[in-house]
Amino acid sequence: MSVSVPERVRKFVLDNFYVEDPESLLDDTSLVKEGIVDSTGMLEVITFLEDAFHIRVADHETVPANLESVALISDFVQRKLQLRATG
Amino acid sequence: MVGAIRYRGPDEFGLYRDGRAGLVHARLSIIDLATGQQPLSNEDGTLWVIFNGEIFNYVELREELEALGHRFRTRSDTEVIVHAWESWATSAFERFNGQFAIALWDARREELILARDRLGVRPLYLCEHRGRLWFASEVKSIFAAVPGIPRALDPVGLAETFTFWTVVAPQSVFQGVEELPPGHVRVVSARGSEQSCFWRPRYPAGPDEGFRGSLSEAAERVRGALLEAVRLRMLRSDVPVGSYLSGGLDSSIVAALGRQAKGSRFITFSLRFEDAEYDETPFQREVAALIESDHRELLVRREDIAEAFPAVVYHAERPLLRTAPAPLFLLSKLVREAETKVVLTGEGADEMFAGYDLFREARVRRFWGRQPGSKVRPRLLERLYPYLARSPVAQRALAREFFAAGIAEWRAPGFSHFPRWRASGALLRLLRRDVREAARGSDVVGRLLASLPPEHGRWDHLSRDQYLEVRTLLSGYLLSSQGDRMLMAHSVEGRFPFLDPDVVALANALPPSYKLRGLDEKHVLKRAAEGLVPKSVLARTKQPYRAPDAVSFVGRSSPAWVEELLSGGALLRSGIFDPAVVGALWRKCRDHGEGGQFSNTDNMALVGVLSTQILHDAFVAHPPDAGPPPRFTTLVDRIDRGQP
Numbered sequence: 010m011s012v013s014v015p016e017r018v019r020k021f022v023l024d025n026f027y028v029e030d031p032e033s034l035l036d037d038t039s040l041v042k043e044g045i046v047d048s049t050g051m052l053e054v055i056t057f058l059e060d061a062f063h064i065r066v067a068d069h070e071t072v073p074a075n076l077e078s079v080a081l082i083s084d085f086v087q088r089k090l091q092l093r094a095t096g
Numbered sequence: 097m098v099g100a101i102r103y104r105g106p107d108e109f110g111l112y113r114d115g116r117a118g119l120v121h122a123r124l125s126i127i128d129l130a131t132g133q134q135p136l137s138n139e140d141g142t143l144w145v146i147f148n149g150e151i152f153n154y155v156e157l158r159e160e161l162e163a164l165g166h167r168f169r170t171r172s173d174t175e176v177i178v179h180a181w182e183s184w185a186t187s188a189f190e191r192f193n194g195q196f197a198i199a200l201w202d203a204r205r206e207e208l209i210l211a212r213d214r215l216g217v218r219p220l221y222l223c224e225h226r227g228r229l230w231f232a233s234e235v236k237s238i239f240a241a242v243p244g245i246p247r248a249l250d251p252v253g254l255a256e257t258f259t260f261w262t263v264v265a266p267q268s269v270f271q272g273v274e275e276l277p278p279g280h281v282r283v284v285s286a287r288g289s290e291q292s293c294f295w296r297p298r299y300p301a302g303p304d305e306g307f308r309g310s311l312s313e314a315a316e317r318v319r320g321a322l323l324e325a326v327r328l329r330m331l332r333s334d335v336p337v338g339s340y341l342s343g344g345l346d347s348s349i350v351a352a353l354g355r356q357a358k359g360s361r362f363i364t365f366s367l368r369f370e371d372a373e374y375d376e377t378p379f380q381r382e383v384a385a386l387i388e389s390d391h392r393e394l395l396v397r398r399e400d401i402a403e404a405f406p407a408v409v410y411h412a413e414r415p416l417l418r419t420a421p422a423p424l425f426l427l428s429k430l431v432r433e434a435e436t437k438v439v440l441t442g443e444g445a446d447e448m449f450a451g452y453d454l455f456r457e458a459r460v461r462r463f464w465g466r467q468p469g470s471k472v473r474p475r476l477l478e479r480l481y482p483y484l485a486r487s488p489v490a491q492r493a494l495a496r497e498f499f500a501a502g503i504a505e506w507r508a509p510g511f512s513h514f515p516r517w518r519a520s521g522a523l524l525r526l527l528r529r530d531v532r533e534a535a536r537g538s539d540v541v542g543r544l545l546a547s548l549p550p551e552h553g554r555w556d557h558l559s560r561d562q563y564l565e566v567r568t569l570l571s572g573y574l575l576s577s578q579g580d581r582m583l584m585a586h587s588v589e590g591r592f593p594f595l596d597p598d599v600v601a602l603a604n605a606l607p608p609s610y611k612l613r614g615l616d617e618k619h620v621l622k623r624a625a626e627g628l629v630p631k632s633v634l635a636r637t638k639q640p641y642r643a644p645d646a647v648s649f650v651g652r653s654s655p656a657w658v659e660e661l662l663s664g665g666a667l668l669r670s671g672i673f674d675p676a677v678v679g680a681l682w683r684k685c686r687d688h689g690e691g692g693q694f695s696n697t698d699n700m701a702l703v704g705v706l707s708t709q710i711l712h713d714a715f716v717a718h719p720p721d722a723g724p725p726p727r728f729t730t731l732v733d734r735i736d737r738g739q740p
Contacts, residue, residue, distance in 0.1 A: 025609050049479060049614035052463050059466060068472040 014062070014090075015083040021057050022079060026050060036080040041073070051076060058082070064089040097241035098122045099723030101234050104148065104584045110134045110730030112144050117201045117208060121146040122726070124587055126437060127154075129334050132172030133730045138182060139167055142204045144732075145177045148233050149196030149218045150591070152328040157191065181209065186281050189294045193328070193597050197233055197276075203734075208284040214295045215444070215595050216265065216278035216571030219580060223273045229284060235273055235413050236720035246272060247716045249672060249708070251527075255535030257415050258523040258704065261516075262572030264544060269414045270715070278571050297566055299559035299604050301551055306605040314610050315623035317602055322624070325596030326350060327357040329440055337438040337591070338363040338431065341383055341391075342641055343376030345618065346442030346451070348383045348629040350593055354440055355387040364389040365431055365439065367423045370397045371644050382630050394430045396423040398648040402655050405648075406710050411585040412577040413715070415708040417520070417700040419643045421577045428586040437588060443579060444594030447570045448603035449618040450558060450611040451638060456480050458512035458561050459612065461499055465506030474499070479615060509545050509552065512561035513568075517541055523701055526681070528674050544568075558608035578641075645699040649706065651690035661709040670712040678705055 012020075015036065026045050028034050040046040046054060054076065055066050064086065075085040098109060098120045105122030112119045112135040121134040127150065135144045151157065154173035157180060162168065166179040173194070180188035181200055189198075195217035200209040210231060212220045223230045223238050225245050230238045239247055253269035256262070263269050265277040276282060279295040300306030307314060330337050339351040341364045351364055364387075366380040377393070384391035401422040408422045409415075431439055446452050457480060464473040474496055478485040484495055502514045510517075524532055544567075552560060575592075583590045593599065603611070606620060613619035622634055649658050660666060662682045667675040685702050688694060694702075714720065 047614060049476065049616075052459070052476065053609070053614060056463060056466070065467065067467070068470050071472060 014086050015079060017061060018058075018082050018086070019079050021054070021061070022046070025053060025057075034079070036083075037078050039077050040079075041077060054082070058086060062086050062090060064093070097230075097232060097237045097722075099726055100237045100240035100720055101232070102723055102726060103587055104233060106587050108133055108729045109726035110146070111728050112146075112201070112730075112732040112734075114203055114734035116203075116206050119144055119146045119199055119201055121730075124437065124584075124589060126150065126333055126335055126589060128170055128172035128174075131170040132174055134174055135730060135732060136170070136172070136174050136178065137732075138178045142202065143178050143182065144201045144203065145174060145181075145198065147174060147177060147196050147198040149194055149198075149213065150332070150589070151176055151192045151194040151196065152332050152596075153191075153193040155332070186283075186292060186294060189281055195592070195595070199231060206285055209281065210276055210284070211281040211294075212276045212278055214279045214597065214600075215566065215575065217575050217580060217590075217592060217595065219576065220276040221268065221273055222276060222282075225272070235268065235270055236410075236715065238273065239715060240720045240722035243719075247719065248272075249712060249716060251531045251534035252538040252540065254415070254527065254531065254672070254708070255524065255538050256540045257417070258527075258535075259517050259520050259540055260544070260568045260572070261417055261520060262568060262576075263414060264568055264572055269711070296549060297563055297600070297604060298551075299555040299563065301554035303607075306607065307602070307610075311610055311620060311623065314606055314620050318599075318620055319624040319628075321596070321599045321602050322349065322593055323353050323356065325593035325599050326353040326440065328596070329591040329593055330354050330357045330362075333438055335437045336362065336435075337440065338365060338434070338436045339389070339440040340364070340427070340442070341366045341380045341389075342442065343379035343383070343633070344442065344639065344641070345622065345625060345629065345633055345636070346445035346594065348379075348442075348633045349445075349621070349625050350440050350442050351383060351389065352387055352625075352628045353593070355389070361388050361390055363434055363436055364391050365427055365434075366391070366393050367427055368393050368395045369423075369643065370395065374642055374644065376639065379630075379633055379636065382632060386630060392430060392434060394423075394427050396426060396643070398644050398651075399653040400426060401643060401648040402653065402658070405706070406657070406714075407585070408582070409707045409710040410714050410720075411581045412707075413581070413711070414577065415704055415711055416577060417523075417704045417707075419645050419648055419703055420641060421582050422648075423643050424578055424582040425585055428583045428588045431583075431588045432586040438591060439583070439588060440591050440593060441579075442594060443574055443590075443592050444570065444600075445618065445621065447562060447566050448594055448600055449621040450562060450608075451618045451621075452565065452640075453480060453617075453638065454512060454516065454565065455558060455561055455612055456615045456617060457499070457515070458557070459615065461503060461515075462506040462511070462557060464500075465503040465511075468500075468503050476615070509548055509560065510541065510564065512557075513564055519697065520700065522697055523704055526673050526677050526701060526705060528672060531672055532674075556608050558612055559604070562604075646685050646694045646702040647688075647690060647692065649702065650685055650688065650692070658706065661706060661713070666709060669717070670709055672708055672712065673705055681705070 023031050102122055105124045107125040108123040110121045119135045134146045137144045151173040154176045157176045161179045164183055168175050189211050196213045197218040197220035198211040219233050221235050232238050248271045250271040253263050265275040268275050280293050282291040339354050341347050341351050364384050368377050369375040401419050404422045408425045460476045610620040664675045667673050681701055
């Protein structure tokens with residue numbers, strides 16, 4: 010059974026950033042506003058996405074719409090993967 | 097031989113010799129003052145040892161060895177070494193929690209065993225000359241004792257110094273002299289010589305290896321390991337132990353834990369600088385007040401640095417690119433005057449817990465290297481170096497170019513250190529052409545990278561970077577030129593809790609994100625230090641220890657010897673540097689003057705040239721002084737009595 014994209018992203022955030030109560034990390038929790046991931050922590054998130062999913066994150070894609078929450082990150086990754094599959 | 101280094105052990109002198117080998121020792125008495133004389137033997141006098149250093153777990157090892165049937169005559173840690181060798185041979189050394197250079201002579205098998213501690217706290221040099229092997233704690237000891245021995249600087253050693261900021265063992269800066277690498281043992285007999293590695297740094301080869309607990313658990317373990325390391329080093333001594341306080345996180349942790357371990361006050365020692373940009377006095381005093389230490393301070397001015405510099409180089413026995421050792425030389429004198437023989441210091445924390453800017457830089461540069469065309473990624477450099485964000489556009493562009501060099505090779509071994517090695521490599525242009533060509537031809541970077549352990553490629557990036565820093569700068573420069581040499585110059589022993597085997601093993605096993613969290617350095621160490629050191633110390637941005645460099649040698653108070661050593665005549669005599677290039681450098685530095693801002697390269701260049709000239713004068717042009725012959729309190733002479 011393979012692990013889904015949202016599960017992998019969630020696990021990465023929980024493992025690498027100090028989240029006091031894992032239950033409190035919802036799919037739409039704002040990572041930056043809640044102070045879970047600061048702007049330099051984004052470096053690690055992007056590195057993880059590139060390594061784990063073999064995608065490239067361009068400058069213009071490093072925006073809140075793509076990276077702000079577990080849900081948004083997962084959507085972003087899935088779009089990239091679909092593009093790769095079809096393109 | 098030992099007269100030349102009597103400052104390393106002014107308390108007692110001892111000698112053993114037979115028809116095949118000689119051991120001579122200068123003792124700095126710290127444990128078992130009454131009966132711990134050296135050389136020291138096993139029960140039947142067939143195995144002899146001399147050593148420089150401490151075996152902190154000697155109490156526990158002694159219990160084990162007594163249970164195996166060994167009989168002890170003294171209370172010293174030294175005696176543990178002979179019996180440990182008898183029972184465990186080369187695997188004895190990995191059981192030692194300590195810092196040491198050891199020479200064992202097995203008179204029956206006619207075998208010499210030389211060993212050096214894991215990280216190179218204590219020095220050990222070897223030199224073969226006319227069929228004899230000479231070994232000593234310092235090169236001057238060999239040069240003073242052996243009249244016909246050739247003395248010359250090695251261009252390969254100079255190439256390493258100007259590239260890595262240090263030589264990397266076994267390479268020394270002298271031709272024909274080698275240094276036993278840290279964590280190695282060499283067994284020498286008439287049949288030949290064999291060298292093996294009993295320990296080297298290890299890191300997890302994948303996420304399934306290494307420490308698996310949470311960050312909080314890690315912080316707790318770190319604190320526990322450090323407390324035990326400090327306890328051993330604070331309490332296992334028959335003379336008073338003090339502590340250095342730089343004002344930074346690492347030495348503050350050590351001093352605070354020292355207070356906990358000891359339960360009463362002790363002396364702390366700090367450096368103060370006239371130049372405000374180097375001074376850390378307020379933080380030092382805050383920690384001293386917190387632990388209620390008997391706090392001593394030494395104010396260092398540029399003139400003090402210049403005046404001490406020749407002695408500093410004489411003790412360091414290698415070219416220096418920074419004057420940072422000089423204040424430490426002066427500080428150990430203060431320690432001696434305070435009748436203290438031992439100090440704890442914070443060395444090693446930046447290597448083990450990822451404290452240096454270099455590690456953060458490497459992380460940013462790798463991130464950038466994945467997308468070399470990105471405009472956004474290099475902006476993270478401004479987070480590391482805020483001055484960049486405030487600089488004119490041209491300077492930002494130049495800095496970017498500096499960091500961008502080789503950026504696409506972010507997976508390559510050595511990537512983290514390329515900017516430093518490239519910048520220092522520019523210093524090679526100072527060398528006279530033939531010396532430079534010999535230096536360039538030796539490909540010191542290639543040689544170092546070829547010697548990386550085979551498992552290196554399986555480590556995470558941070559671990560690889562840490563390994564390189566441990567292998568080069570920690571052993572070769574910090575523990576030597578800023579550590580052992582400056583301390584022992586005034587007969588003071590340094591002890592380094594961050595280099596304790598359990599602390600090192602734990603630190604190396606931690607996930608990289610616990611050490612470098614995003615760009616927050618030494619994260620788990622800061623967590624471990626909460627409640628232990630003042631908040632202000634925890635909140636400080638990293639300030640590397642430095643002293644005024646080139647500026648110490650220009651201006652009104654510049655000593656006459658500076659101009660002399662940099663003169664055309666002196667440069668021609670030593671034959672190392674190109675007089676025209678050095679002449680231009682010196683003119684530039686003089687023009688900058690006392691108020692000048694020197695570039696990093698010019699700082700390193702001027703200090704590098706001066707120190708190499710001093711070194712040449714003190715070791716090559718003339719042999720080092722052998723000093724007055726010592727009076728031996730221990731004398732075992734088997735030559736005349738014809739005993740085996």
